[in-house]
């Protein structure tokens with residue numbers, strides 16, 4: 537297993553990695569298959585993640601956070617993702633999409649109202665951008681927000697699709713984009729339980745079975761005027777900036793998956809015998825695992841380089857897109873290879889490789905598809921792509 541020092545990390549990062557790894561091995565790995573089979577959102581372990589400070593990692597101490605850097609968050613997501621992708625995305629979305637928009641754009645009152653519970657992991661927030669007719673093209677937002685001067689409220693009408701952490705029993709708030717009467721897109725905080733907020737039944741998904749995902753419908757959903765999040769008309773732009781950091785986090789999640797595939801496949805290649813010796817002596821398997829080791833190394837370097845740029849407040853949008861594109865496509869390849877190395881056993885749900893195979897595909901889709909990452913990178917090259 538690879539424990540060599542990552543160029544962009546420190547001794548403290550390595551120590552922290554071991555703490556999260558120990559937590560993941562003891563509190564998550566033994567139960568991951570069952571949660572997956574039951575499609576159960578494991579609320580107790582989410583609370584435990586809060587207790588050890590994972591949701592608060594990158595937020596200042598004044599909000600109950602740990603004051604850590606973004607690199608540490610990526611390390612936590614990578615380590616959780618090595619054993620359970622659903623838990624990894626629960627943390628990634630909980631921090632990057634649930635807490636960060638309120639921390640970054642929220643008023644003092646909004647922060648006071650929501651951050652303490654979110655940062656401690658007692659509550660979860662969600663981020664509702666995608667709509668039935670607007671995913672990659674999120675600027676096509678059709679959800680409407682209508683202002684009433686007499687009641688000083690906003691009324692939301694419309695639908696959102698595939699919203700992570702939006703329907704758990706501890707979800708406290710959903711940040712949603714909606715188009716106002718001037719045609720601009722703003723963001724609004726909709727507290728859980730607001731009349732007119734309909735949380736649709738959870739989806740039946742290919743993977744991420746233990747992650748919470750719902751469609752949402754707003755039916756004359758009325759919220760006070762002070763629930764506008766950030767400046768009016770800036771909601772779309774502000775949400776897109778959140779996604780840049782989210783892409784590095786998804787890259788870390790994919791890295792954890794690819795590393796797990798490498799570890800599992802290597803062990804198996806050394807111990808599974810065929811034709812009088814271990815299958816790892818066949819070049820077809822040995823070379824494929826060598827290639828996988830290279831892609832894991834590349835994913836690691838891209839992920840932590842992008843995280844370092846973000847920590848240093850340097851431009852990171854392009855590298856975040858590169859990291860997400862490379863790591864997620866490599867992770868999908870890694871799960872296909874691991875399943876092949878395990879032969880028939882790779883197809884059976886008794887082993888994590890089958891679960892990883894199902895969990896991998898969404899990595900190439902969520903928080904911007906591979907095509908959208910290529911668009912960002914091509915535009916950065918100065919190419920006139922549409």
Ligand SMILES: Cc1cc2nc3c(=O)[nH]c(=O)nc-3n(C[C@H](O)[C@H](O)[C@H](O)COP(=O)(O)OP(=O)(O)OC[C@H]3O[C@@H](n4cnc5c(N)ncnc54)[C@H](O)[C@@H]3O)c2cc1C
Nearest residue numbers: 663664665666671672673698699700901902903904905907
């Ligand atoms: C499990 C899960 C969790 C999610 N969580 C959230 C969440 O918490 N919050 C949230 O807001 N959203 C969430 N999403 C939504 C996710 O971000 C979108 O599904 C994703 O952005 C793609 O949008 P779409 O599904 O509408 O696909 P579309 O945008 O319709 O894309 C369909 C295909 O067309 C391609 N395409 C589209 N435009 C272009 C283009 N310009 N150039 C080339 N190809 C293009 C796409 O790459 C894709 O292959 C989640 C989705 C899932 C499945």
